Amino acid sequence: MTTDTMHPAPRMIGTEGLDDLYQALVAEGYRVIGPTVQDGAIVLRELRSAAELPFGWGVQSEPGGYRLRRRDDQAAFGHSAGPQSWKQFLHPPRERLWSAERTSGGGFELSDQADDDEPPRYAFLGVRPCDLRAIAIQDRVLAQPGSRYAARRARLFIVAVNCTEPGETCFCASMGTGPGADAGYDLALTELLDQRGHRFLVQAGSAPGASILGKLRGERADDATVRTAQSAVEAAAGRMGRQMPDGDLRELMADSSQAARWDDVAARCLTCGNCTMACPTCFCTSVEDTTDLTGDHAERWERWDSCFDLDFSYLHGGSIRRSASSRYRQWLTHKLGTWHDQFGSSGCVGCGRCIVWCPVGIDLTEEVRALQAEREEES
Amino acid sequence: MTAVPSPMRPVRYVVTGRHAETCDTVTLMLRPVENPIDPPRPGQFTMLYALGVGEVPVSLSGFERGEVLVQTIRAVGAVTRALCAAAPGDMIGVRGPFGTDWQVNGASGRDVLIVAGGIGLAPLRSVVLTALDQRARYDRVVLLVGARSPDDLIFSRELETWRRRGADVRVTVDHGRDGWDGHVGLVTGLIENAIADPADTVAFVCGPEIMMRLSADMLVHCGVPADDIRVSLERNMRCGAALCGHCQLGHLLLCRDGPVVSYAEAAPLVSVKEL
Numbered sequence A: 001m002t003t004d005t006m007h008p009a010p011r012m013i014g015t016e017g018l019d020d021l022y023q024a025l026v027a028e029g030y031r032v033i034g035p036t037v038q039d040g041a042i043v044l045r046e047l048r049s050a051a052e053l054p055f056g057w058g059v060q061s062e063p064g065g066y067r068l069r070r071r072d073d074q075a076a077f078g079h080s081a082g083p084q085s086w087k088q089f090l091h092p093p094r095e096r097l098w099s100a101e102r103t104s105g106g107g108f109e110l111s112d113q114a115d116d117d118e119p120p121r122y123a124f125l126g127v128r129p130c131d132l133r134a135i136a137i138q139d140r141v142l143a144q145p146g147s148r149y150a151a152r153r154a155r156l157f158i159v160a161v162n163c164t165e166p167g168e169t170c171f172c173a174s175m176g177t178g179p180g181a182d183a184g185y186d187l188a189l190t191e192l193l194d195q196r197g198h199r200f201l202v203q204a205g206s207a208p209g210a211s212i213l214g215k216l217r218g219e220r221a222d223d224a225t226v227r228t229a230q231s232a233v234e235a236a237a238g239r240m241g242r243q244m245p246d247g248d249l250r251e252l253m254a255d256s257s258q259a260a261r262w263d264d265v266a267a268r269c270l271t272c273g274n275c276t277m278a279c280p281t282c283f284c285t286s287v288e289d290t291t292d293l294t295g296d297h298a299e300r301w302e303r304w305d306s307c308f309d310l311d312f313s314y315l316h317g318g319s320i321r322r323s324a325s326s327r328y329r330q331w332l333t334h335k336l337g338t339w340h341d342q343f344g345s346s347g348c349v350g351c352g353r354c355i356v357w358c359p360v361g362i363d364l365t366e367e368v369r370a371l372q373a374e375r376e377e378e379s
Numbered sequence B: 001m002t003a004v005p006s007p008m009r010p011v012r013y014v015v016t017g018r019h020a021e022t023c024d025t026v027t028l029m030l031r032p033v034e035n036p037i038d039p040p041r042p043g044q045f046t047m048l049y050a051l052g053v054g055e056v057p058v059s060l061s062g063f064e065r066g067e068v069l070v071q072t073i074r075a076v077g078a079v080t081r082a083l084c085a086a087a088p089g090d091m092i093g094v095r096g097p098f099g100t101d102w103q104v105n106g107a108s109g110r111d112v113l114i115v116a117g118g119i120g121l122a123p124l125r126s127v128v129l130t131a132l133d134q135r136a137r138y139d140r141v142v143l144l145v146g147a148r149s150p151d152d153l154i155f156s157r158e159l160e161t162w163r164r165r166g167a168d169v170r171v172t173v174d175h176g177r178d179g180w181d182g183h184v185g186l187v188t189g190l191i192e193n194a195i196a197d198p199a200d201t202v203a204f205v206c207g208p209e210i211m212m213r214l215s216a217d218m219l220v221h222c223g224v225p226a227d228d229i230r231v232s233l234e235r236n237m238r239c240g241a242a243l244c245g246h247c248q249l250g251h252l253l254l255c256r257d258g259p260v261v262s263y264a265e266a267a268p269l270v271s272v273k274e275l
Helices: A015-027 A129-142 A148-154 A207-213 A223-237 A249-255 A261-266 A274-278 A324-343 A364-378 B078-084 B118-133 B156-164 B187-194 B209-221 B263-270
Strands: A011-013 A031-038 A041-046 A057-062 A065-070 A094-102 A108-111 A122-127 A157-161 A187-194 A197-204 A285-291 A297-304 B011-020 B025-032 B045-050 B054-064 B068-074 B091-098 B111-117 B141-147 B168-173 B201-206 B229-232 B260-262
Touching: A011 A015, A015 A031, A015 A122, A015 A157, A015 A197, A015 A207, A041 A065, A108 B091, A122 A129, A129 A148, A129 A157, A129 A324, A157 A207, A187 A207, A187 A223, A197 A207, A197 A223, A249 A324, A249 A364, A261 A324, A261 A364, A285 B054, A324 A364, B025 B078, B025 B091, B045 B068, B045 B078, B054 B078, B054 B091, B054 B118, B068 B078, B068 B118, B111 B118, B111 B187, B111 B209, B118 B141, B118 B156, B118 B201, B118 B209, B141 B187, B156 B168, B168 B187, B187 B209, B201 B209, B209 B229, B209 B263, B229 B263, B260 B263
Parallel strands: A031 A122, A122 A157, A157 A187, B111 B141, B111 B201, B141 B168, B201 B229
Antiparallel strands: A011 A197, A031 A041, A057 A065, A094 A108, A094 A297, A187 A197, A285 A297, B011 B025, B011 B091, B025 B068, B045 B054, B045 B091, B054 B068, B229 B260
């Protein structure tokens, strides 16, 4: 594969080009998953056409609050993160791992029969750079050889969308994960809405991406369009609603194990675990063993779990982390600190979902600021 | 679908031997009926599955000819009760081996000091056997065993064998009974007298977390370097493959980075409440 076929010149397509993109992906055998409006939110689900994209919808987000709003244009990707993330497709909330049948004489047979014997071929349409990084972070945890995650991941086609519309709770720029996508995609779109019309700059990041790019109606993008797209993304970096404070967060977390702030946040935290469900990198699971009434058929299911659950740290004799403060500390120190030790990067991508979907509006950037202040006071 | 065996898939073993150690603790001998798990190293653990009941982590107590796993289990919940009730011929699912090992060979030419509390002797049995199998490699081999009562002592029938093979075995109980003429008191009370040359001692400690902390602190107090004290920590082990997140202790994923860690690494973690 030469560089030219891997990285053909960027193209410019119109909204009809999104139809071409959808059709080309379906023709390649992909199930196209993308954002669409449903139940008062922008959700991620299998799309029936490109027309289901949330044209003209934006969102208004705040700590503990999320509302759709009508935009005064027809942007397809003029919205920030919704309640879901792509992990629900690559790392499903519930999954059967195997089943077992009792045989005569005290034995049993195991069957690997999974729900998806042939792992699905997903095409994700509209992956934000923050979420693109989140997928890369989950890869490092979950893509072990032979795993179903690895199989789904290997079949995945990613259409990223560079962010020109950060929300009130976004802080990817301060986490170094956005607003532009640098790698890890097959195609990257940048949506432009200006006097030259509603159009998308499309860049290929892989050979399969380049092949799809060739099937889209449109024209070779001129330098001016490429520059316009670049500056729109750069401008987005300056419009983040939040900022993670500067400094070595890993060190801060290590220094803060006895901080008084954990009790302060615990007085607000409901330990509901919403932040862990909405977080695009939280990966923790539990397994459940079930049987039918005869006891002859058993199954093992894996399901998402949360470090906010009291049972999460259960040992014979009781749970290790009983207080809310210890469970919030576990979540935040893992996300921002010990994740580095375990998986080589931060576990936070700055998408802001945990702030929005926290029922009491706990803002982790505020908590970090408070922990910093507490450490400074003490030193 | 998967060519590579998934760490999440149990391998079937049958119970070939069962010995009741105490009123609530049983040692099972498990022989594979299909491709066995990789040979475990002393200190590693497996996940044992009772059909339809569930799965629990259990440290290896030994590994014998014929790929036989020796696992000692105390009945404390539904799964361990089902495992303890398993009879010869019954099938058990096994995943593993997982985690770090005791690195007994690292104590070559030095004194081996083993400190066990209660069921904590189970994972240390393989340290004793490893040291005694190559007795000449080590200087002194001392085993300190603490139990609640004489009836709660596990491997009691083996302690005399170990003495004959060259181990200095000292036992203490919290509460004696009629006819008990041995030591009464905490196992930490035996440590100071058991050390000959602290700088040349490697200690292997397993038991309840508070017993390990007090024992390790006593060892440090006696001059054994924290780097030469190994403890086997317990958290909620579920997947064994660093995938599920349950067994975190600070930066450690104990199913992968433990259970055996040096006290130098463990001390700052186990001293934080609810970490």
